[in-house]
Amino acid sequence: MTAFILRRSLQSIIVLLVMSLIVFVGVNLVGDPVDMLINPEADQFEIDRVIRELGLDRPVAEQYWYFMINAFQGDLGRSFVFGEPALKLIIQRMPATMELALFSLFIAISFGIPLGVYAGLKPTSKISRTIMASSILGFSMPTFWVGIILIMFFSVNLGWLPSTGRGDVATYFGITSSIFTLDGLSHLFLPAFNLALFKLSSVIRLARAGTREVILQDYIKFARAKGLGEGRIIRVHLLKNIMIPIVTVIGLEFGSLIAFSTVTETVFAWPGMGKLIIDAIYNLDRPIVVAYLMIIVLIFVTLNLIVDIMYSFLDPRVRIKGVS
Amino acid sequence: MAGKTATSGVVPASGWQKFWSDFSESPTAVGALFVFLVVLFIAIFAPIVSPTNPYDLASVDIMNSRLEPGSQDFEGNVFWLGTDGAGRDMLSAIFYGLRVSLGVGALSGVVALIIGAAVGLSAAYFGGRFETLAMRIVDIQLSFPSILMALVILAVFGKGVEKTIIALVLVQWAYYARAARASALVEKNKEYVEAAQCLALGDRRIILHHIMPNCLAPLIVVGTLQTAHAISLEATLSFLGLGLPITEPSLGLLIGNGFEFMYSGDYWISIFPGVALLITIVSINLVGDQLRDIFNPRLQR
Numbered sequence: 001m002t003a004f005i006l007r008r009s010l011q012s013i014i015v016l017l018v019m020s021l022i023v024f025v026g027v028n029l030v031g032d033p034v035d036m037l038i039n040p041e042a043d044q045f046e047i048d049r050v051i052r053e054l055g056l057d058r059p060v061a062e063q064y065w066y067f068m069i070n071a072f073q074g075d076l077g078r079s080f081v082f083g084e085p086a087l088k089l090i091i092q093r094m095p096a097t098m099e100l101a102l103f104s105l106f107i108a109i110s111f112g113i114p115l116g117v118y119a120g121l122k123p124t125s126k127i128s129r130t131i132m133a134s135s136i137l138g139f140s141m142p143t144f145w146v147g148i149i150l151i152m153f154f155s156v157n158l159g160w161l162p163s164t165g166r167g168d169v170a171t172y173f174g175i176t177s178s179i180f181t182l183d184g185l186s187h188l189f190l191p192a193f194n195l196a197l198f199k200l201s202s203v204i205r206l207a208r209a210g211t212r213e214v215i216l217q218d219y220i221k222f223a224r225a226k227g228l229g230e231g232r233i234i235r236v237h238l239l240k241n242i243m244i245p246i247v248t249v250i251g252l253e254f255g256s257l258i259a260f261s262t263v264t265e266t267v268f269a270w271p272g273m274g275k276l277i278i279d280a281i282y283n284l285d286r287p288i289v290v291a292y293l294m295i296i297v298l299i300f301v302t303l304n305l306i307v308d309i310m311y312s313f314l315d316p317r318v319r320i321k322g323v324s
Numbered sequence: 325m326a327g328k329t330a331t332s333g334v335v336p337a338s339g340w341q342k343f344w345s346d347f348s349e350s351p352t353a354v355g356a357l358f359v360f361l362v363v364l365f366i367a368i369f370a371p372i373v374s375p376t377n378p379y380d381l382a383s384v385d386i387m388n389s390r391l392e393p394g395s396q397d398f399e400g401n402v403f404w405l406g407t408d409g410a411g412r413d414m415l416s417a418i419f420y421g422l423r424v425s426l427g428v429g430a431l432s433g434v435v436a437l438i439i440g441a442a443v444g445l446s447a448a449y450f451g452g453r454f455e456t457l458a459m460r461i462v463d464i465q466l467s468f469p470s471i472l473m474a475l476v477i478l479a480v481f482g483k484g485v486e487k488t489i490i491a492l493v494l495v496q497w498a499y500y501a502r503a504a505r506a507s508a509l510v511e512k513n514k515e516y517v518e519a520a521q522c523l524a525l526g527d528r529r530i531i532l533h534h535i536m537p538n539c540l541a542p543l544i545v546v547g548t549l550q551t552a553h554a555i556s557l558e559a560t561l562s563f564l565g566l567g568l569p570i571t572e573p574s575l576g577l578l579i580g581n582g583f584e585f586m587y588s589g590d591y592w593i594s595i596f597p598g599v600a601l602l603i604t605i606v607s608i609n610l611v612g613d614q615l616r617d618i619f620n621p622r623l624q625r
Contacts, residue, residue: 015464018464023476026476026480136606136609136610136613137606139609140552140556140602140605140606140609141602141605142556142559142560142563142576142598142601142602142605143560144559144560144563144564144576144579145559145563145579145594145598145601145602148579148583148586148594148595148598149595149598151586152586152591152594152595156586156587156591163587252467255468255469256469256471256472259468259469259471259472259475260469260471262471262475262564263471263560263563263564266564267583277475277479278564278566281475281478281479281566282565289479293476293479296472297468300467300468304467
């Protein structure tokens with residue numbers, strides 16, 4: 001087990017290094033670093049000073065070395081627009097994004113698994129067909145457009161829920177979140193539902209496919225032969241076995257929720273890091289772009305690692321295959 | 325032909341007849357195909373079927389801006405889907421937008437298919453270090469969501485038509501590479517490939533003329549679903565203002581333009597281009613789903 005975790009961690013570090021190299025090369029070599037890293041309003045004297053300060057007159061390998069050393073010390077440059085360290089700005093906005101992503105994940109799981117299992121148990125019923133048809137629709141609808149529809153319907157026409165920004169937050173048990181206040185929840189609901197929709201469809205599909213496969217297995221037949229109740233068969237025998245692919249996907253999808261939150265946050269003006277990067281790309285605020293990418297790569301690599309390790313706990317075959 | 329036996333088609337009908345009889349088993353898929361062909365027709369002949377040319381400044385009158393669906397201008401022209409903030413007919417703008425969206429989606433899909441298939445097939449055929457390296461890159465890339473990859477690329481290169489296409493190609497090629505390799509690995513060990521090798525045919529010829537035709541089915545399935553995905557991704561990027569420039573108004577851009585008018589209740593500027601986008605994507609996805617079921621050997625009756 002330890003060997004598996006170590007080997008997998010080493011792989012993650014390599015991916016992290018490779019991605020940092022790609023981001024570095026992308027920003028520093030493909031484009032003109034002077035344009036990208038220096039405030040366009042600076043004069044020639046200032047430009048020369050910054051070039052020396054940033055070490056842009058040094059060889060590329062050396063530049064990358066210093067970039068990495070600074071990155072490890074948490075220095076990913078200063079935002080042009082805000083004049084503050086890029087990393088600090090991103091960390092400030094991270095809780096809002098995490099809250100949005102976690103809440104969407106919660107929506108996707110708590111609706112997706114029951115609906116998917118139902119559709120898998122009764123594949124021919126009308127309700128199942130409706131569930132599957134809506135999941136194709138949910139899969140196909142572009143997130144941003146659904147967000148617009150939600151705003152139009154619930155905010156503009158009905159006036160039930162606010163359409164922009166984050167509401168009041170409160171702190172309980174050291175966690176500051178908008179799920180603790182009514183105003184916060186009302187602001188959170190639309191964007192979270194919007195973000196959840198795509199994942200909801202894939203959780204439904206996975207749960208349905210898993211159910212249809214597992215329900216034919218001998219151990220289910222055996223459980224039925226033993227005379228166990230249908231509820232217990234579903235809760236214990238079925239759910240446990242369909243959870244492996246779902247846990248994997250939930251772990252991996254959490255990262256993609258964070259990535260897709262860029263879109264939802266822009267539509268709903270949610271003050272998270274996704275909106276920050278889109279604004280930074282508009283404003284050519286390159287240090288923020290670089291910092292965001294490094295952070296998100298870190299999040300992804302870590303998530304993949306955690307999922308793999310959890311996976312190996314759930315399914316020992318993975319671990320054994322990994323060692324041999 | 326080796327290809328037919330490989331898909332275990334024992335029905336003595338011709339390939340196309342068999343294909344069509346399988347495909348038409350699902351009325352939904354046939355309907356979706358019909359809808360898609362209509363969309364394709366509109367996209368190709370947009371300048372002919374559109375009531376007006378929305379980008380001809382002479383025919384656009386700012387006096388007609390933000391008219392509701394079904395209203396008329398002074399000359400009696402009806403705007404069935406209303407007009408946008410600049411007084412353009414939405415119906416025509418949507419037809420032209422479909423053209424741009426489908427064009428960018430299809431072009432990027434074809435380029436990604438060619439690159440991905442080339443990498444995937446040669447990886448499977450040659451194996452060794454090249455295969456390990458190529459597939460490692462594919463795995464790593466596929467572990468990041470497509471929107472993130474596209475954002476990275478557009479953040480580095482800036483926006484524009486070619487850049488959006490490059491971004492879409494770079495996002496998609498890995499899916500094709502993986503599908504191509506998976507089916508080529510199976511085909512590679514079949515007798516007809518050995519026979520071709522015994523004839524001392526060149527590697528390129530074996531890959532292109534012997535292995536590739538038998539790997540086309542899964543690639544077509546991935547292709548349809550990926551093209552739908554590319555169209556949706558392009559719309560998202562254009563909506564965010566990072567994809568296509570305003571000179572190439574795709575559906576995503578139209579939706580983005582309408583977004584600001586939404587709060588004042590002018591729903592049609594955003595909603596109708598979105599409906600067009602949705603119809604396009606759903607019809608492609610439904611056709612793709614059916615193709616996947618037909619080509620899936622596990623579900624073959």
